[in-house]
Amino acid sequence: MRTQVGIIGAGPAGLMLSHMLHLEGISSVIIERSAQEHVQSRLRAGVLEQGTVEMMRSLGLGERIGQLGLEQHSIDFRFGGESHPINFHEATGGRSAWVYPQHEVVKDLMTARSAAGARMLFETPVTALEGIDGPTPVVRFEKDGVAGELHCDFVVGCDGFRGISRHAIPAQKAQVHDRIYPFGWLGILAEARPAIKDITWGCHEDGFAMMSIRTPSITRLYLQCEPDDSPDNWSDDRIWAALHKRLDVPGLPTINEGRITQKGVTAMRSFLFEPMQHGRLFLAGDAAHIVPPTGAKGLNSAMADVKVLARAIERHYKRGADELLERYSATCLKRMWLVQRFSAGLCTMVHSFAGDSSFVRRLQRADLEYMTGTHAGRLQFSENFTGLPVDA
Ligand code: FAS
Numbered sequence: 144m145r146t147q148v149g150i151i152g153a154g155p156a157g158l159m160l161s162h163m164l165h166l167e168g169i170s171s172v173i174i175e176r177s178a179q180e181h182v183q184s185r186l187r188a189g190v191l192e193q194g195t196v197e198m199m200r201s202l203g204l205g206e207r208i209g210q211l212g213l214e215q216h217s218i219d220f221r222f223g224g225e226s227h228p229i230n231f232h233e234a235t236g237g238r239s240a241w242v243y244p245q246h247e248v249v250k251d252l253m254t255a256r257s258a259a260g261a262r263m264l265f266e267t268p269v270t271a272l273e274g275i276d277g278p279t280p281v282v283r284f285e286k287d288g289v290a291g292e293l294h295c296d297f298v299v300g301c302d303g304f305r306g307i308s309r310h311a312i313p314a315q316k317a318q319v320h321d322r323i324y325p326f327g328w329l330g331i332l333a334e335a336r337p338a339i340k341d342i343t344w345g346c347h348e349d350g351f352a353m354m355s356i357r358t359p360s361i362t363r364l365y366l367q368c369e370p371d372d373s374p375d376n377w378s379d380d381r382i383w384a385a386l387h388k389r390l391d392v393p394g395l396p397t398i399n400e401g402r403i404t405q406k407g408v409t410a411m412r413s414f415l416f417e418p419m420q421h422g423r424l425f426l427a428g429d430a431a432h433i434v435p436p437t438g439a440k441g442l443n444s445a446m447a448d449v450k451v452l453a454r455a456i457e458r459h460y461k462r463g464a465d466e467l468l469e470r471y472s473a474t475c476l477k478r479m480w481l482v483q484r485f486s487a488g489l490c491t492m493v494h495s496f497a498g499d500s501s502f503v504r505r506l507q508r509a510d511l512e513y514m515t516g517t518h519a520g521r522l523q524f525s526e527n528f529t530g531l532p533v534d535a
């Protein structure tokens with residue numbers, strides 16, 4: 144089998160890259176180890192930055208966001224028994240964020256790729272990458288126990304944190320930056336009308352909590368928990384009691400309860416792999432970086448990488464110029480370190496670390512007061528939350 148660009152992984156990064164290349168007349172093949180239904184149904188990210196929505200719209204993928212997406216202008220931070228909203232739409236002069244779940248993004252992209260007759264191999268794990276230092280790399284894969292190979296000009300690892308692509312980069316040329324947080328998030332989906340129109344964060348001494356939105360009748364909620372906690376340790380009563388304690392403030396609507404339909408624990412990690420390219424291999428999305436979900440940057444950063452890479456590959460084929468390809472890793476890492484800074488800083492600010500001294504806890508409160516109570520603090524949060532510029 145042969146194509147111009149071999150893409151490993153049919154998550155948001157792989158699907159978006161394939162779609163963008165197709166629109167430029169560049170061929171690709173996506174090789175995905177899971178079943179298509181599994182890929183489409185995974186519940187993950189929930190919030191799109193302004194730039195991601197603009198990207199989807201510019202590529203003809205904005206219709207369902209217009210129908211189902213919920214435009215957000217503000218986040219309410221609750222601490223000290225009070226509400227401290229940041230209107231990021233106002234602070235940035237009109238930039239928004241949208242609640243539009245990742246599985247809807249994947250559905251939009253999968254529909255577009257299928258309509259275009261894209262070559263997507265599902266339930267086909269990639270087993271090895273070869274020749275990435277030369278002009279004709281090979282992707283080896285297996286389908287129903289039968290080995291196959293894809294010859295291409297470029298290979299893009301969009302295979303997520305547990306993928307194999309970054310391991311094809313020689314260890315002596317790679318550097319891993321990693322931080323694991325001493326807590327996780329219990330994610331909850333409830334059949335409850337969101338009581339508040341804004342995403343609401345509770346920065347409580349018992350731990351962090353968040354009320355987000357999925358639809359006018361479905362609430363997405365998160366509770367800080369132990370990193371190795373189990374959803375089985377959390378009865379519905381215990382969940383609602385913790386959410387009320389960490390989110391409710393006097394004089395404002397309390398969160399609505401409802402039937403809990405899904406709960407799961409997500410570990411929290413900051414991870415960055417450098418470089419994001421080697422020879423004809425490029426990495427995009429979670430294959431190269433992970434951020435704690437606090438800042439809603441995982442999916443959006445994957446899209447930013449793809450926007451840079453698609454432009455660089457297009458320049459290679461259309462103009463025979465490779466300076467954007469050569470600068471791909473440096474371009475993405477420059478933005479990604481700012482995203483890591485925002486995500487790690489926010490995560491550290493809003494969570495309660497067991498055993499923290501009173502000094503550290505007061506510093507956290509001072510950070511929250513500065514971020515929500517000053518123009519500079521609100522602007523810095525708002526610029527990052529609605530999305531930093533992408534140099535593409
Ligand atoms: P993905 O992991 O989505 O896709 C990688 C694909 O590669 C997968 O389909 C995988 O099956 C495939 N693959 C792996 N190895 C392969 C191989 N050897 N051969 C073939 N295919 C292979 N982000 C947020 O912004 N906000 C959130 O609230 C949030 N919550 C999350 C909750 C959970 C439980 C998880 C795991 C992640 C969450 N994220 C969140 C981050 C998440 O949304 C990612 O950033 C996003 O999926 C990144 O997309 P991709 O880079 O495409 O990677």
Ligand code: PHB
Pocket residue numbers: 187188189190242342355356363436437438439
């Ligand atoms: C979500 O709805 O999943 C969400 C919202 C805001 C965040 C993170 C996650 O900052």
